[in-house]
Amino acid sequence: MGMEGILKRKISIFRGYQDRWFVLTEDGLMRQHDNKPSNASQKAKWEMNIMLADIDKKKDGLRFNITSNNGQSIKLKAQSDDERDTWIECFKKCNSLKEEDNEEVFTGDSNQEASYDELEPNEGTRKRMESDADILEKFKEMTISKKKKDYSMVAAIDFGSAYSGCAFSTKNSFMKNPLDICTRGLDQKGNASSKVPTVLLLNPDRKCVAFGHQAEDQYTALLEKTPDEAHKWYYFSRFKMQLYNNMKLKKSMTIKDITGKNEMKAVDVFAFCIEYIWNTVFRRVKEQITNLNEENIHWVLTVPAIWNEDARQFMLEAAKKAGIDEESLTLVLEPEAAAFCCKNDEIQRRASSYRPVERLGSFDTGAKFLVVDLGGGTVDITSNEILESGQLKEIHSASGGPWGGNTINTRIWKLLRGIFGDKVVTKFIAEHRDDYLELARKVELIKRTVTSEGKMTLEIERSLIIEAKNSNPDTIAEEYKDKVKLIKNKLIFSTDVVLQIFKDGIDKIIVMCKIYWMNLKQKEFQLSF
Template sequence: MHVTKKLPIIVRRFGHPLVRPIQVVAAIDFGTTFSGSAISTKSMFESNPLRVENIQLDKKKAYHKTQTSVLFKEDEFVAFGQQAERKYKTLSLKGQADDLFYFRNFKMQLHGEKLSKRMKLRTIDGKEKSCITVIAACIEHIKEKAIGRINQMNKSIGDIDIHWVLTVPAIWSEQARQFMIKAAEKTGIDRDNLSLALEPECAAVYCKHDELVKDKGQNNSALQSFKPGSKFMVVDLGGGTVDIIVSEVLESGKMKEISKASGGKWGGDTINKKIVDVMNKIFGPKMKKMRTDEMNSYLELLADIESAKRDYDDEDDFTIRLPEFLQEAVNVDELAGKFGNNIVLGKGKKHLLFSQEKMKDIFSKCISDITKHITSLLEEAIGVSEIILVGGYASSPIVQTAFREEFGQKFKLIIPQNPEIVVLTGAVISGHSKEPITRRVAKNNYGLGIRASVDPGDRNLLIGNDRHKKIFHLLIEKGRRMDVGKYVESCKIKVDDSTQLDSIELYITKSDNQEHEININDFSKIGTIKFKLPKLRKPTIFAVSLWYDETEFRVMAEDENTNFQFEGIIQYFE
C-alpha cells in the first residue's frame, strides 16, 4: 500500500489558499424554489458567528430570499427572482414575449441527470437554453448584489479578500457539484476563492453555534445537543429535495458523518404538483390551454398554490384563487361526482376549496416517503437523540405536526426559528471556519476503469490497449469513512514506454458484488482523470492516490522511480 502523505500544494482553508486572511465570506444558497445570499466580515464573525447580513435580492421585497426564476431576452440577461416573473408578465401582456426565455424551478434538473456542458434547460413555454449559461447568470446576479453591499461596507475590500461559499444538496452527484463550480467560475469567481458546502452540514454548523450562543447568554447547562459524543440527524426539507445526514460531535467540537448522506425528490414542490394534478383532473384540457394561451394566469395560480401551502395549518379548508380563465370551466355536478365534499367551488366561482381531509391525504402521501426513509435510517444509526428540521418546507405546520407524531416520543425534535435561512447562515459560518466537518461517508463504491491486465509477478495493474477489456479496480467501498483533506486509497499502475498514463476513468457502482469487468448495467462512469506527465523512457510504476478534499475527490500520481508527484484533474462531465 502506498505511504500516506499530504499533497504537494498550498494548504487550503475551506477551499481558500492561505495567502492572506479572508476579510469577507459571501454565501449563495441557490435553491429549487427560493434563493438567497448572506455575507459576514471577519470582525462580524469574531464578535458573533451568527451575525450575518442577508442580501436583498429583490427591489420590491425586503424578505431575505427571492424565488429562483430568471429571465433572458434572447441571450441577454434581464432579471432574476420575483422581478423576473414581474417583467415576464408585463412583457407578455404587451405581446412582447416571443424572444423571452423565462426559467423557474429548474435546479432539480441537475439531480439524477447525466450532465454535460451541452445540457439544455427548457423554459416554461418550451424554449431551450444552455443549462450552464442559465445557472451562471443567476449566480452572477446574486454575486453582484453581494459585492455591491460589501463595497458599501468597505470600498477597500477586493475580490481576493472575499471567499464565496455555494451550497449544494449532500445527495448530489460529483458531476452535479462540479457543474455548479464551473458555473460559478464562468462568473469570474476564482476557484481558490470558492467552496462548496453541503446544505444539511451547513444547518448542523448553524445549530451548533446557535446553542453555543444560547449557552453563553443564558448559562443553560441543559443544552446537550452538541456536546462531544452526541449524535444527531439533520433533515433539510427544501423545495425540490429532502437531504439527510447523521453526524457525531467530536471532542474538538468539529463533526463527522456516521452514515452516508441520503434523501430523495420529496421536497415541498411535491405538494404543489399533487394539487396541480388534482386541478388537471378537474379542468382537463383547459389547464393545458391556460398554460399555452394565458401564461400570466398560470403563473399566478402557481404562486397562489405556493403561498397557500406555506401558510396552511389544517385548521381550515385550503383555498386557491381561481384565475378568471378557469372560473367558467367548472362543471359543479362533475366536480361533486368526482370529489364529493372534498373539493368544492367557492361563492362566485372565484375560489376552489380543498377540505381538511383532502389536504391531509395529499400531505400524508408526500410526507410518508420522508418519514419511512428516516425510520429506516434511525434503525441503523444507534445513539441518535436529536432530529433537526431545516429548510423552507420545515416551516409548514403540517410537516412539523407529522414529525412530532412520528418521532416526538423517542427523539428530541429541534426546529430553529426561521428554518428557511438556517442553511444560508450556516454556509457563511462554514466559510470562516477551518474544516468544520472532518469526516464523511462514501455514498457509492468508487474505482478506476482501466484497460489493463494484472502483472502476474507483482500484482500491479499493467496499462494495456484497446484489445484489453476495461476492468474495475475498487478503491473506496460504499460506507467507508473518509477523513476530509486526507489520503483515502491508492493503487499501483505499471506503464511501459509503449503506453501512457494520460487518462483514467472514474466509475461508481452501488452493487456490493462488483464485477471485475465493467458493464453498462452495473457501472456508471462519473468522470475522467487527466494527467500531464513527461514522456516516459522506461517502464514506470505510478502510485495513483485518491484524496477527499472538502466536498470533492482529488487525485495524484507518484512516479516510484523519481518520487515526482503529479496532480490529476478529474473531469466529471464532457
C-alpha cells in the first residue's frame, strides 16, 4: 500500500516546519521531494526506510516523529488529526505486509518431521526467498551503509568561544587550486577580520534576530532607546566554554544570557548560532551558483581537541537541530585542521646557501612540528609528523586547557573590580548595560595592542567613573594607586600590572609546550636503540 501527499517537516530550529511532498512506497521507503514529482522515477531529495521504525505521536493531534531502526529520525506535522492517522496507518500496513512476506518462506505441513536437507523449496518459494534476499540487501543499504554523495562544495564553520567564522571551497576551485578558499566575513561591516563575535540576539519570543556585530549593535540600540524592553530580549555572549566546564553535559542543560535572568536550553542557543552561519553562507554562495542545493554541500564543524565525548555529541545534536543532515557533516578537531593547513601551506622557513634570504617551503617527509592552537576559550596543543605517504601522524594526543584569549579579558575585568570596587562594577554592568558592552569591546581590542614593553591604556566609560566617585572620592582603591593612573577618562596600567595579566596563561602554555618537546625528544632517543 502506497501513499503520497504534503506533510510539514521540521527543517531546523530557525526555519521550523516547511511543506514537503512525501511518497511512501509499497516496499517501505519514505521519499521526500520539494514539490510533487512529475513522474515515479524522479530522484528524491531524501529518503528513509521505515521498516521496523518507531512512530511517536504528539498530543497536539498533528505532529509525529519517525525513528528508523538505525537511529535516523524525522519530525513531521499533518494538516489534521485524521490525516496524521491515515499516514500512520499506512506505515503500519507496510510493516505488516513485510511481516507476512517473511512468514511465507517455506511451504508444506508444519507438523511433518523433516531434516533441513529434506526441505526443498518449490519454484515459487525460491523466487520469494530470492526476493526477500534482495529486499534485505536493499534494507541494509538504506539503513546501515552511508551513500557517498557527490558534493559540489565544502563549507567549514569555526564556532569559537569569542569569534566565529566560515570558509568554503567549491569542487571546481579545489581541482584548480586546493588552497583557493573563500573566507568572506559573516557580516556587512567590512571589517578586516573574516570573523565576527560569537554573540546571539533573540527577541522575547525566542526568535533569532541577529548574530555577531549586528547582534551587538542592535542590542546596544535597544538598551539606549527602550531599556525596559531590552531586558526581555535574550543576549548570549562567550557561552561556548560552558561545554568544557560542565563535565556532566546533558541535552536539558540551560545557560543564562547577559542579564543572568533569561535562560534557554544550551543546545538551542548553539543551534541558532550554527544555523545563522549556515544560512548566511548558503545565501551568499547561492547568489553566485544559482543551481546549488542544500544537499550539494558537505559541512565541517570544528571542535576543541580537549573536549570530552559528551561535548562533541552535544555539538552534533546542535548541528542536527540547525538543519544540517548528519550524513553531510564532519566533526574535525581544531588542531588537526590547523596541522593539515600547516602541511599544505608553504609556511616552513628554510635557509639556503645560494640565497641569503630565507625562503618559504612545505614540510619534508619525516618533519615533526607542534601545533599550538590559541583560541578564545581553550589552548590545544598537538605534535605531528609528515609520513612518506604525505599523510599526517599524530605523535602525541592533544592536550591543553582553558587558557585562551578570554582569560585575558577575565583578568582585566577582575582588575577593574579591584580598582573601582566589586560593587561599583557590578552596579555599572547592571544599570549601564550599553556602556558595559562598549567597555567590553574596548577590553577585547586593547589586549591586542599590548607591546613587549607592556604599556596599556584603556578608555573608561563616564558612567563607570561617576559610579566609582560616588562610592570612593579618590575613585581608585588605595592598593592600586601605585599601579594605575586615571587621567580624565583614560586608565593607564603600569608595565608590571600588564605583564601580570598575561603571565599566568603564557606560563601554562610554555610549560605544556616544553612537556611535548621533552616527550618528542625522549621518543626519538628510544627509537635510536
